[in-house]
Structure formats: C-alpha cells, structure tokens
Amino acid sequence: MDILRFATAGSVDDGKSTLVGRLLYDSKSIFQDQLDAVERASLARGDDRIDLALLTDGLRAEREQGITINVAYRYFATPKRKFIIADTPGHLQYTRNMVTGAATADLAIVLVDATKGLTDQSRRHAVLLGLLGVPHIVVCVNKMDLVGYSREVFERITAEFTAFAAKLPTSHVTFVPISALHGDNVVTRSPEMPWYEGGPLLHLLETVHIASDRNLVDLRFPVQYAIRPRSGAHRDxxxxxxxxxxxxxxxxxxxxxxxxxxxTRVAGIDTMDGPLAEAFPPMSVTVRLADDIDVxxxxxxxxxxxxxxxxxxLDLMVCWMGERPMRTGATLLVKHTTRTARALVRDLRYRLDVHTLHRxxxxxxxxxxxIGRVRLRAARPLFCDPYxxxxxxxxxxLIDEASNQTVGAGMITGSAVPVE
Known part of the structure; x- marks a missing residue:
C-alpha cells in the first residue's frame, strides 16, 4: 500500500482537529485506552460529549484554550491506503507551523466554516498551499448542520473559493460538505445531504491518485552522509x-x-534490508559508485x-516566519537539500496581499x-530546480545566523541565474 500525506488548513475554530478526530474515530483507528483518556479529559472540561479534537490537541495550552498550536502528526490505515496526517494550527501567529505541516503534503484539506464562509486566514492558507505546490486540495465546508444542510450555502462557498483559487497555482480542487461533529460525509455518506452526489471524504482520500505527482524524470540524489567504516569486515x-x-x-x-x-556509474544501491534493484522518491538509500571519487x-x-x-x-517566493522583519542587506543561512550556505538579501521585489493577490x-x-518575492545571493552554488x-x-x-532558528521558507520561482 502507498502512503498519503495530508495536512489540514483553514481559519480558527473551523473544526480541523475535530475532523481529524472524527476520521480516526469513525475509521476505528483509535485504541480503547486513547478513547478512554479523551473521554475523561472531555468530562473534566465539562463537555457533554466526547471532544474528538483532543485526539490531536495534546499540549496543555491547547486543551486549556481549545486551539491548536503545534503541528500534530497522526497515523492510521485502511485496507486501501496508509495515511500520515499533519493537523496544523489556524491562528495567524502560528502560520509558520502550518507551512511546516503542509510542505511535504500530497494533499491538503482546507476547512471552511459554513456559518462564516471564507475568512482572511482561509485565503492566506489557500495562497500558501498554492505556493507550496500541494498537488491536491479538498475544501471541506464544515458545520453544515448549523446551516440546515443547505445546498445554497455550500454552492455559494464553492463558487467563492473557486473564483479565488483561479488565481493560484493549484491544479486539483474538490469540494465536500461535511459536519465533523456529527460525522456527516466524513467516513460514510450523509442522509442529510442527498443533493450531494460525491463520495465521503475518506473515500476521496483512499482513491486520489498521487503516484504521478512525484518527479520520476529528473534524477536528483543530494548526498547527506558518506559511509566509510574504519575497521572490521566492511572497512573497504x-x-x-x-x-x-x-x-x-x-x-x-x-x-x-x-x-x-x-x-561514473552506480555499483550498487543498499538499504538496511539489503540491496535494491531500483530506487525512487522518497526512498532513503546508500549508493555505491564504481569509481573512487571525492563525494x-x-x-x-x-x-x-x-x-x-x-x-x-536565487529568485524565490518567501514566507517569512521570523520575529524580526526581513530587510534588504541582511545576511542569512540558506539550507537547500543537504547543502548550507550564507546568503545576502539583495532585493525585496514585492509583497503579496493574500486577500487580493495584489503585488x-x-x-x-x-x-x-x-509572503513576498525576494532575490538572494548565495556564497556558493546551490544545485536547484524550479519549485x-x-x-x-x-x-x-532560511536560518538566522545568530539564533540558528528557522525564519523563512522559500520556493525557487525558476528565474534564478545559473553560475557561469
């Protein structure tokens, strides 16, 4: 079975953690002791029902405030596919955490509250998902129970998001009306919305095609570590x-x-489980070469x-995460694949208004x-492709040299200037 990595996104209180909890609960991917612990925590908070959001909101501050702060990773499987979920925060101040969770996702679920419609944060997350190149986006219009399962509300939000997403580099968008609280259209189809002709969310996650999303044409193998035993039977x-x-x-x-x-030529490909006849992304392997060269x-x-x-x-789009602003003339560390180099911020070309997409x-x-478009000058060449x-x-x-903290994420636009 292949693995689907997906992330949740959206505004505050749109129900991201509740949806993840509902997916885990209805697909029977929770152990009884986990469910008992969540039930006790829900009762201690005075809730009249089990709060499924507590399955992912594990930090004390998250449970006290009823919000998601950190990215919570959860794993589950069905007979058709394995899943890795990144439940990301909706608050503006934790946007950097959302970028972290979505950066490696094959698919993103954007939650929209049916009672509120698209919010500024919904649009911001949609822009980020487009910049991050997430191949598939599923817009879940949540809390449909609070609007009487109205088809008109769903179609209005669908039309609004479609018009906004037309300006984004997003190829595949699907819409599903759900109620995460009651489980409507999450794992099974809801009898409350007979007008919806699509399948439930889990069916979509099980069947979305992701194999063609990976680049299997351009061989790229960044070397992370040279393995050379100094003694023993394998010292050569x-x-x-x-x-x-x-x-x-x-x-x-x-x-x-x-x-x-x-x-040179590849002499062999090794793993902990033995040699391989073929390797492909995102496999981690050890490559032996026919010639003794300095790698x-x-x-x-x-x-x-x-x-x-x-x-x-480097010409790139940057999502800035640092406490202090990025300014022209600043020096940073750039971490690209397995190579690190110092870099100078040469120019801030424009800032992107996430509400209007105006530059x-x-x-x-x-x-x-x-988010903005930035020109950097690296101290040594980086081996890059367009994002x-x-x-x-x-x-x-991008890393702050003084604190060693990650302060930005960049996506190369394709107009970088090769070294002559």
Missing part, C-alpha cells in the same frame, strides 16, 4: 547515503557528480545530460507571516 566499504529527491536509480546507471563534473555532504548525483542549475542568484512593490521589509518542477530541490529554508 564506501557508500553515500541520502534521500532520493527525483528520478529513478538502478545499478549500472551512469551518473554525474556535482560539483566536480565527474561521470561529501551537500554534493549531488544526477544524469549527465539532465543536471540541475548551479545557482548563486505591493517598493516595500522595505517582510514582516512575520507575510514547480521539484518541491525538494526547488525549496529551501
């Missing part, structure tokens, strides 16, 4: 460990090493005639949770 072993970011790899394949430009962390293996651009001038030019800074082609080699994080 030399392998290079990492996660395959694109393409497929087989023993005997010709590969190009960057930055040296030396061509270290931050290097990359690719095809001789299909190499990423060696880039120092505000002439801005002097990017403040926390703002739209490969999310792993086209994405990076």
């Amino acid at each position: 072993y030399r392998g290079y460990a990492g996660q395959l970011a694109g393409g497929t790899l087989r023993p005997g394949d010709e590969v190009l090493h960057l930055p040296s430009g030396i061509t 270290s962390r931050g290097d990359m293996l690719c095809r001789p005639h299909n190499a990423p651009a060696a880039v120092q001038d 505000e030019r002439g801005v002097g800074e990017l403040r926390r949770n703002e 739209s082609r490969n999310r792993l080699t086209g994405g990076l994080i």
Whole structure:
C-alpha cells in the first residue's frame, strides 16, 4: 500500500482537529485506552460529549484554550491506503507551523466554516498551499448542520473559493460538505445531504491518485552522509547515503557528480534490508559508485545530460516566519537539500496581499507571516530546480545566523541565474 500525506488548513475554530478526530474515530483507528483518556479529559472540561479534537490537541495550552498550536502528526490505515496526517494550527501567529505541516503534503484539506464562509486566514492558507505546490486540495465546508444542510450555502462557498483559487497555482480542487461533529460525509455518506452526489471524504482520500505527482524524470540524489567504516569486515566499504529527491536509480546507471563534473556509474544501491534493484522518491538509500571519487555532504548525483542549475542568484517566493522583519542587506543561512550556505538579501521585489493577490512593490521589509518575492545571493552554488518542477530541490529554508532558528521558507520561482 502507498502512503498519503495530508495536512489540514483553514481559519480558527473551523473544526480541523475535530475532523481529524472524527476520521480516526469513525475509521476505528483509535485504541480503547486513547478513547478512554479523551473521554475523561472531555468530562473534566465539562463537555457533554466526547471532544474528538483532543485526539490531536495534546499540549496543555491547547486543551486549556481549545486551539491548536503545534503541528500534530497522526497515523492510521485502511485496507486501501496508509495515511500520515499533519493537523496544523489556524491562528495567524502560528502560520509558520502550518507551512511546516503542509510542505511535504500530497494533499491538503482546507476547512471552511459554513456559518462564516471564507475568512482572511482561509485565503492566506489557500495562497500558501498554492505556493507550496500541494498537488491536491479538498475544501471541506464544515458545520453544515448549523446551516440546515443547505445546498445554497455550500454552492455559494464553492463558487467563492473557486473564483479565488483561479488565481493560484493549484491544479486539483474538490469540494465536500461535511459536519465533523456529527460525522456527516466524513467516513460514510450523509442522509442529510442527498443533493450531494460525491463520495465521503475518506473515500476521496483512499482513491486520489498521487503516484504521478512525484518527479520520476529528473534524477536528483543530494548526498547527506558518506559511509566509510574504519575497521572490521566492511572497512573497504564506501557508500553515500541520502534521500532520493527525483528520478529513478538502478545499478549500472551512469551518473554525474556535482560539483566536480565527474561521470561514473552506480555499483550498487543498499538499504538496511539489503540491496535494491531500483530506487525512487522518497526512498532513503546508500549508493555505491564504481569509481573512487571525492563525494561529501551537500554534493549531488544526477544524469549527465539532465543536471540541475548551479545557482548563486536565487529568485524565490518567501514566507517569512521570523520575529524580526526581513530587510534588504541582511545576511542569512540558506539550507537547500543537504547543502548550507550564507546568503545576502539583495532585493525585496514585492509583497503579496493574500486577500487580493495584489503585488505591493517598493516595500522595505517582510514582516512575520507575510509572503513576498525576494532575490538572494548565495556564497556558493546551490544545485536547484524550479519549485514547480521539484518541491525538494526547488525549496529551501532560511536560518538566522545568530539564533540558528528557522525564519523563512522559500520556493525557487525558476528565474534564478545559473553560475557561469
């Protein structure tokens, strides 16, 4: 079975954690002791029913305030597919946590409260999901029970979101009317909405096609670690460990090493379970090469005639997460795949208004949770692809040199200037 990684998104109190809890509960993916603990916690808070949101909101501050702060990861499986859920916060101040949870998602569920319609935070999250290149978006219009399961309300919100999403780089959007509290259209179809012709949310999650979303054309293998035992029976072993970011790899394949430009062949592909005949994303493997060349962390293996651009001038969209604003002239650390380099902020080209998608030019800074287009100059070449082609080699994080905290996430637009 394959694995679907999906994230929740949306505004505050739209019911993201309740939906995840309902999915786990109705799909019988909760142990009895977990359910008993949630029931006790619900009674202690004075609730008249089990609060399924407590299955993901595990921090004390989350339970006291009834909000999600941290990204909560949960795992469950059905006979058709395995799932990894990232339940993300809806509050504006925790937008950076939402970006973290959605960055590796195959699909995102955007919750919209049927009684409120689209909010500013709903739009902000939709913009971020588009920039993060999440291939599939499911808009769940929640709390349909509070609007009498009205078809008109659902269609109005559907039309509003469709018009907004038309301006975003999002390819596949599906709409489902649900009530996470009562389980309508979550795991089984709801008799309350006979006018809805689609399947329940879980059926959609089980059947959405994700295999073609991964780039299996461009071989990209960023080297994370060189393995060379110094003693023992395997002291002559030399392998290079990492996660395959694109393409497929087989023993005997010709590969190009960057930055040296030396061509060699793959002698073998190893894992803890033994050798492989083929590797593909997102597998983590150790590659042995036929020739003894100098390969270290931050290097990359690719095809001789299909190499990423060696880039120092980076043009990218940035979601800024730092407490202090990003300003022109600032220096940061850039972490791209397994390579780290210092970088200078050369230019803030514009800031994106997430409500209107208007480009505000002439801005002097990017403040926390703002999105803008930025030009950086890296101290050494990075081996990049456009984010739209490969999310792993086209994405990076920005790190504050003094505190070592992550202060931004960047998506390379494709107009970076290769090193000559």
